[in-house]
Amino acid sequence: MHLPEIDKYAHLKSIFHSWEPRAKLVSFLFLIITISLLHNLISACAGLVLAVVLVFLSGIPFRFVFKSLTWLFLFVLLFFVIMPLTVPGRILFKVGFITCSQEGFNIALLIALRAISIGLLVFPMIGTMEFHKTLKALSRLKIPNRLIQMIMFTYRYLFVFIEEYRRMTIATQARLFKRRTNLSTLRITGNLISMLFIRGFERTQCIYDAMVSRGYKGNLEIIDESKLCCKDFLKSSLIIMAALLLNFSKFVF
Amino acid sequence: MREVIKITNLEYVYPDGTHALRGINLNILEGESVGLIGPNGAGKSTLLLHLNGILRQKGRVEIDGLNLEEGNLDKIRNKVGFVFQDPQNQLFMPTVFDDVAFGPINMKLAKERVKEVVYEALKEVDMLYSIKRVSHHLSFGEKKKISIATVLSMSPQILILDEPSANLDPAARRHLIDFLKRLSITKIIAGHDLELILELCERSILLDKGKVVADGNTQIILSDSLLMQEHNLEVPSCLKADFQKKIEERVSL
Numbered sequence: 348m349h350l351p352e353i354d355k356y357a358h359l360k361s362i363f364h365s366w367e368p369r370a371k372l373v374s375f376l377f378l379i380i381t382i383s384l385l386h387n388l389i390s391a392c393a394g395l396v397l398a399v400v401l402v403f404l405s406g407i408p409f410r411f412v413f414k415s416l417t418w419l420f421l422f423v424l425l426f427f428v429i430m431p432l433t434v435p436g437r438i439l440f441k442v443g444f445i446t447c448s449q450e451g452f453n454i455a456l457l458i459a460l461r462a463i464s465i466g467l468l469v470f471p472m473i474g475t476m477e478f479h480k481t482l483k484a485l486s487r488l489k490i491p492n493r494l495i496q497m498i499m500f501t502y503r504y505l506f507v508f509i510e511e512y513r514r515m516t517i518a519t520q521a522r523l524f525k526r527r528t529n530l531s532t533l534r535i536t537g538n539l540i541s542m543l544f545i546r547g548f549e550r551t552q553c554i555y556d557a558m559v560s561r562g563y564k565g566n567l568e569i570i571d572e573s574k575l576c577c578k579d580f581l582k583s584s585l586i587i588m589a590a591l592l593l594n595f596s597k598f599v600f
Numbered sequence: 601m602r603e604v605i606k607i608t609n610l611e612y613v614y615p616d617g618t619h620a621l622r623g624i625n626l627n628i629l630e631g632e633s634v635g636l637i638g639p640n641g642a643g644k645s646t647l648l649l650h651l652n653g654i655l656r657q658k659g660r661v662e663i664d665g666l667n668l669e670e671g672n673l674d675k676i677r678n679k680v681g682f683v684f685q686d687p688q689n690q691l692f693m694p695t696v697f698d699d700v701a702f703g704p705i706n707m708k709l710a711k712e713r714v715k716e717v718v719y720e721a722l723k724e725v726d727m728l729y730s731i732k733r734v735s736h737h738l739s740f741g742e743k744k745k746i747s748i749a750t751v752l753s754m755s756p757q758i759l760i761l762d763e764p765s766a767n768l769d770p771a772a773r774r775h776l777i778d779f780l781k782r783l784s785i786t787k788i789i790a791g792h793d794l795e796l797i798l799e800l801c802e803r804s805i806l807l808d809k810g811k812v813v814a815d816g817n818t819q820i821i822l823s824d825s826l827l828m829q830e831h832n833l834e835v836p837s838c839l840k841a842d843f844q845k846k847i848e849e850r851v852s853l
């Protein structure tokens with residue numbers, strides 16, 4: 348199973364890696380929101396180009412990015428099938444009684460451009476720092492503590508969970524279990540999954556005990572040392588300027 | 601010598617009806633190292649979980665003169681450091697630093713002081729080099745050492761270790777033993793690693809079916825082959841050899 352390590356390339360060096368997490372998050376969020384509100388194909392194209400450039404500058408390999416975005420691409424492809432068929436407008440071409448509209452195609456294209464740009468931007472945004480730094484930054488940006496804890500523990504124990512699942516499947520295979528499409532496979536898989544849940548539940552109890560015995564009372568404070576400096580503001584203003592330019596480009600085109 | 605732990609008539613029944621503790625009476629003196637031995641399911645872990653108030657039902661537990669009750673829990677948890685068996689559950693924070701700082705932060709130490717105690721604790725277990733590492737990438741032995749550091753950073757008066765040497769390789773185990781030997785606070789060590797207990801603890805308590813069946817000098821208890829057999833334990837081989845030697849001496853006389 349593929350481990351969802353978004354911060355796999357956090358150890359590289361780039362202008363995004365050295366950027367203070369809070370400034371980086373806020374500026375990228377601003378850019379992402381701007382792109383998601385673009386209504387103009389040319390601006391959206393420019394947005395995509397910008398996103399590609401930013402990924403390039405981050406030094407994260409495109410192969411990794413594309414592999415992680417496979418699902419997004421498939422999802423976007425769906426729109427190219429649905430939209431031209433359902434949105435009425437100028438007819439692009441006709442096959443039998445099926446008509447494809449130009450308007451539908453344009454909408455699909457717009458959605459695709461925006462979605463892919465945003466998908467790409469996630470990498471220079473949070474792929475350029477270790478995930479805990481993202482969490483610490485979010486925490487300092489006053490995101491509710493409960494939410495931070497939820498994300499943090501989910502991320503922390505996802506790996507343990509996957510590891511446990513892997514070990515259990517190996518254990519079944521060691522006892523000559525082969526996956527087939529029959530009822531017994533279904534039953535055994537069902538058992539595996541329920542075991543996983545029971546173990547997960549027990550583990551949660553143990554973790555909670557460990558937390559309580561070290562003084563946990565529901566609130567999680569984390570010490571974060573990151574400091575903002577001039578360079579961070581400079582980088583942020585560049586990104587925010589780019590976002591504003593994209594937004595105003597609709598008056599030009 | 602002062603009594604730091606005083607347990608009277610402690611009973612515990614799990615929600616599913618398992619009668620895990622049946623009337624435990626114990627006193628532990630300041631500075632003592634006590635081994636807690638017994639077969640699987642004897643109730644060792646259950647007993648330990650009472651010492652910082654994670655479990656509470658019937659009977660009386662006094663820690664350093666404080667009765668275990670709601671109002672005293674914070675103070676007691678600062679005094680008692682609990683190292684759980686599975687370091688995976690003990691290390692729930694994203695990085696080593698965050699994990700070791702978790703207790704001190706909850707104790708409301710000032711930020712600078714927190715950093716100091718984290719450094720000290722990590723230095724003590726020889727793991728300072730890992731301070732910035734992500735917990736789930738460490739080896740098992742390293743995780744175990746960090747687990748100990750997470751409670752040392754709270755400077756406890758009493759250290760509780762549940763099966764500390766489980767799954768450790770011989771070198772890591774030796775390291776752990778040497779480290780614990782140097783540590784002069786009150787220690788309670790539960791487990792099946794009888795040779796470790798023999799090396800570290802003057803006194804041992806044998807628990808079976810929720811009752812104390814023997815309490816006294818470790819060497820005497822562990823070399824009592826009848827007693828050990830009766831409770832599904834085995835005399836450690838080093839003691840067997842001792843015994844053998846004594847017999848040979850007698851024969852030669």
Ligand SMILES: Nc1ncnc2c1ncn2[C@@H]1O[C@H](COP(=O)(O)OP(=O)(O)O)[C@@H](O)[C@H]1O
Pocket residue numbers: 614615616618619620638639640641642643644645646647
């Ligand atoms: N969460 C639980 N729910 C029900 N029974 C439990 C639970 N934890 C332990 N027990 C039972 O309580 C008894 C004592 O367990 P434990 O204290 O873990 O023993 P030890 O640590 O000596 O191996 C065992 O019979 C065990 O099955």
Ligand SMILES: [Mg+2]
Pocket residue numbers: 644645646762
């Ligand atoms: Mg146990």
